Amino acid sequence: METTQPKARHRRRRLGLTVSIPLVTATAVGMSYGGAFGVFGEAARPKAAAATTGPAWAREVADGFASVNALGQKGTYGGRDGAIVTVKTLAHLEKYATAPQPYVIVVAGTITMNPKGKEIAVASDKTIVGAGTSGHIVGGGFFLGQGVHNVIIRNLTIRDSYAGTWNDKDHDWDAIQMDGAHHVWIDHNNLRNMADGLIDSRKDTTYVTVSWNQLKNENKAFGIGWTDHVTADITIHHNWFHETEQRNPSTDNVAHAHLYNNFLQDDPDSSITSSYGNYARGGTKMVLENSYFEGINNPVIKDGTAALVQRGNVFVDTTGRNESGGTAFDPTTYYRYTLDAAADVPSKVKSGAGPRPAIGRAATTPSATAATTLTVAKDGSGTYKTVQAAVDAVPVGNPSRLVISVKPGTYRETVDVPASKPHITIQGSGASRKDTVIVYGNAAGTRKPDGSGTYGTPGSATVAVRSDDSQLRNLSVSNDFDEAANQSLNGHQAVALLTAADRIVLDGVIVTGDQDTLEMETAAPDKPGRVYVTNSYVVGNVDFIFGRATAVIDQSVITLKKRWNGTSAGYITAPSTPAGRNGILINRSTVNGDVAASSFHLGRNWHPGGDKTTDPQATVRNSHLSAAIKGTPWADMGGFAWKDDRFAEYMNTGPGAGPKSTERPHLTDAQAASHEVSHWLGGWTP
Structure with a gap:
């Protein structure tokens, strides 16, 4: 691709019916890398799998007050002792959620409540969990009644029962409502746009x-109380309250309320203005530790009858009441916990809250679990000394998952995974993705050693993955071509990683280069090519995320890099999407880098060879954009007008975000609903 030289505007916020999902920052917390898990059929029977022998997430138990042994219940472990079943319809979800037996219920897809506002009455001993990021409950939620206990609601997006009235007093439609339940764990969910509130913990519900x-875009976020008894015990930690007006939470007559490491954020100049943050009412005793309040009005308030102890909290651009007083309690009397530094809370919570791709994946079959592993170590302690040698050893037509485990070290080589060898995972075995590095320095204009010409852009790749269902995990891939030393060379495009296949997962990787860092193609123009990138870093300066594949960059960091001569100018994306297909989706991510303000475009439209049938598409949504992004973020390329193609934003934040204009298209809420990860990947759940 050709290079051309390329003012940030204040971020805009508006009330919408589909709201932001978290972004990832450079200090992202550790995430599970997960495996290539399958899912059980929708009508799986209890004998399908016992959660006691299933995947690790199905055996995980609650921390905080939900872990305390009380009321005849020993902690909170949900349906761990029952079968794992996968549901895709409302009928099946309700069937298993209301059953008397224990179940781990995996929601694999979007389930719409009928009628709108319906709340499924969940029975005891249940885990309801989203399959990766695909589990959505739309237009309703869950109800836990008197005496219901040992329930886990996890890794779901529960959204959109909103009925058009902001302070809705006519529809009691919550995401999760609990009336007299106990031992409940609500974890890693995205809750947004409900008619009444997001979470209600009422009528002596306790051990929660x-x-x-993520609690997002709501009038009433999280209410606790509706009782004259002072008996409830609740732990609230590492939650992101973002653009929620009140009840953040409001705790009324709570015996022990322990709040720590939460992030409360109200964006300036948005349609939503916070009324208050954490509120201790009535006979509540609250301990509030190492939380971070940004832009919140009345961040911490208490009644004269409540006790509220504050320790180590951070307040940025807050106004109004900030109160404490009285004697509360010592949380360590009840359970152990570890505090994160308050200054780290925004980055950790933004990157770690909400549904995780590795949670909710059903257990593999015994044959799949016993995947073959080939070990690579440059010091000779493995079976192979180079990654390519291990790839060469994989049999043609490889039928199941095969892992090439690469020990820490720097491997200066090129790696090509041919189309004839599917189901390969190349995975670094070090503690960090920085420990295992595959690097080379070819460029498009570099001449091949055999004298047969130059490599061209795809041929310059350090690592090329051409086989379906293949993965890279926990390693770095780099192209270190030296532009400054090769100014006479014609063709500075230098690909670090090329994918040219379908169902490719890049999880926990660093991909670094300058121009054309990450190229995502398909095996042929008429073939699909889906790529899911998560928990990763992509670094470059010109067109460095590009190609015709359908690609999702999710919960990752995109780092902008100066040009070889120290100037700041460039383009993040250059999609060449075929008509009728999805292009590049950047979702829940962060754009940063040490470059000049207003110097980078979000992307430009690539029509390879002047192909008029190409219909490039890029969407950037729910992401944090640094000041480096131009106020007019899209650019023409090769004589084609970007406005004739498909470029848009939705609900971005940060100094590089800007309001809707003719030069900056924004999706409507209705349009954004079809720009979710699950829609983009078309039935594939990576």
Whole structure:
């Protein structure tokens, strides 16, 4: 691709019916890398799998007050002792959620409540979990009644029962409502746009832990109380309250309320203005530790009858009441916990809260579990000394998952995974993705050693993955071509990683280069090519995320890099999407880098060879954009007008975000609903 030289505007916020999902920052927390898990059929029977022998996430138990042994219940472990079943319809979800037996219920897809506002009455001993990021409950939620206990609601997106009235007093439609339940764990959910509230913990509900959730775009976020008794015990930690007006939470007559490491954020100049943050009412005793409040009005308030102890909290651009007083309690009397530094809370919570790709994946079959592993170590301690040698050893037509485990070290080589060898995972075995590095320095204009010409852009790749269902995990791939030293060379495009296949997963990787860092193609123009990139870093300066594949960059960091001569100018994306297909989706991610303000475009439209049938598409949504992004973020390329193609934003934040204009298209809420990850990948759940 040709290079051309390329003012940030204040971010805009508006009330919408589909709201932001978390972004990832450079200090992302550790995430599970997960495996290539399958899912059980929708009508799986209890004998399908016992969660006691299933995947690790199905055996995980609650922390905080939900972990305390009380009321005849020993902690909170949900349906761990029952079968794992996968549901895709409302009828099946309700069937298993209301059953008397324990179940781990995996929601694999979008389930719409009928009628709108319906709340399924969940029975005891249940885990309801989304399959990766695909589990959505739309237009309703869950109800836990008197005496219901040992319930886990996890890794779901529950959204959109909103009925058009902001302070809705006519529809009691919550995401999760609990009336007299106990031992409940609400974890890693995205809750947004409900008619009444997101979470209600009422009528002496107790021994509850609410952790690592996103509570978004709501009038009443999280209410606790509706009782004259002072008996409830609740732990609330590592949640992101973002653009929620009140009840963040409001705790009324709570015996022990332990709130720590939460992030409360109200964006300036948005349609939603916070009324208050954390509120201790009535006889509540609250301990509030190492939380971060940004832009919140009345961040911490208490009644004269409540006790509220604050320790280590951070307040940025807050106004109004900030109160404490009285004697509360010592949480360590009840359970152990570890505090994160308050200054780290925004980055950790933004990157870690909400549904995780590795949670909710059903267990593999015994044959798949016993995947073949080939070991690579440059010091000779493995079976092979180079990654390519291990790839060469994989049999043609490889029928099941095969892992090439690469020990820490720097491997200066090129790697080509041919189309004839599917189901390969190349995975670094070090503690960090930085420990295992595959690097080379070819460029498009570099001449081949055999004298047969130059490599061209795809041929310059350090690593090329051409086989379906293949993966890269926990390693770095780099192209270190030296532009400054090769100014006379014609063709500075230098690909670090090329994918040219379908169902490719890049998880926990760093991909670095300058121009054309990450090229995502298909095996042929008429073939599909889907790529899912998560928990990763992509670094470059010109067209460095590009190609015709359908690609999702999710919960990752995109780092902008100066040009070889120290100037700041470039383009993040250059899609060449075929008509009728999805292009590049950047979702829940962060754009950063040490470059000049207003110097980078979000992308430009690539029509290879002047192909008029190409219909490039890029969407950037729910992401944090640094000041480096131009106020007019899209650019023409090769004589084609970007406005004739498909470029849009939705609900971005940060100094590089900007309001809707003719030069900056924004999706409507209705349009955004079809720009979710699950829609983009077309039935494939990576």
